[in-house]
Each structure stands twice: as C-alpha cells, then as structure tokens.
Amino acid sequence: MARFYNKVGFSKTIETSPGVWEEQITERYYYGDILKNYKRWQSSEKLTDDINVDQQISIVADNFAYENLGYMRYVYYRGSKWKINSLDDSNRPRIVLNLGGLYNGQ
Numbered sequence: 001m002a003r004f005y006n007k008v009g010f011s012k013t014i015e016t017s018p019g020v021w022e023e024q025i026t027e028r029y030y031y032g033d034i035l036k037n038y039k040r041w042q043s044s045e046k047l048t049d050d051i052n053v054d055q056q057i058s059i060v061a062d063n064f065a066y067e068n069l070g071y072m073r074y075v076y077y078r079g080s081k082w083k084i085n086s087l088d089d090s091n092r093p094r095i096v097l098n099l100g101g102l103y104n105g106q
Contacts (some may be wrong), residue, residue, distance in 0.1 A: 005029065011025050012071050083103040
C-alpha cells in the first residue's frame, strides 16, 4: 500500500462585506494511505477528453478535519488538485476520501 502526505483543501464561503461573499480556502497537511489508484478517460464534447481518477485516499484526521467535513473540497496529488466526490468518516480516526476529476475552484 502506497503512503500519502499532502494537502487537503477546505473551502468556506464567508461574507467579506455586506452582500459580498468570497470563498476562503484553508489547506492542511495530512498523512495517510492510498487505497485504490485507477485512472480513466471521460469522453466529452471538448477537443480533448478529460481524465478522472477513481482513487481512494485514507487520511489520519484531526479534530479540524472532523469539524469541517462538509467543507473538504480537494486533495493535492501528483502535482494537481483533485476534487473530493465523497468521503467516509465511519472508521475514526481515519477518513476515506473518494476522488474524481480535477478541481476547478479558486
């Protein structure tokens, strides 16, 4: 099983001034294991196909991660940000993150 150590991005929308909302990103480093590592091409109407990963990363979470589960957005992996499609927090202190396509946020 391969090891993982990199950043997980959390995104919260905050009001910076009355009526103005902005996305605030917080990145934190986590250790873990790569459970599943698959890549697939997804056909689209664009000139080139998109690549998606069907990947599972199990991280050892801290209190911050558990308090902000709903704000987890992406994981840095191999030089790119991959969006988190779903997660499983039933095996504390681990959280299993299921990754999908590239993260196109901020």
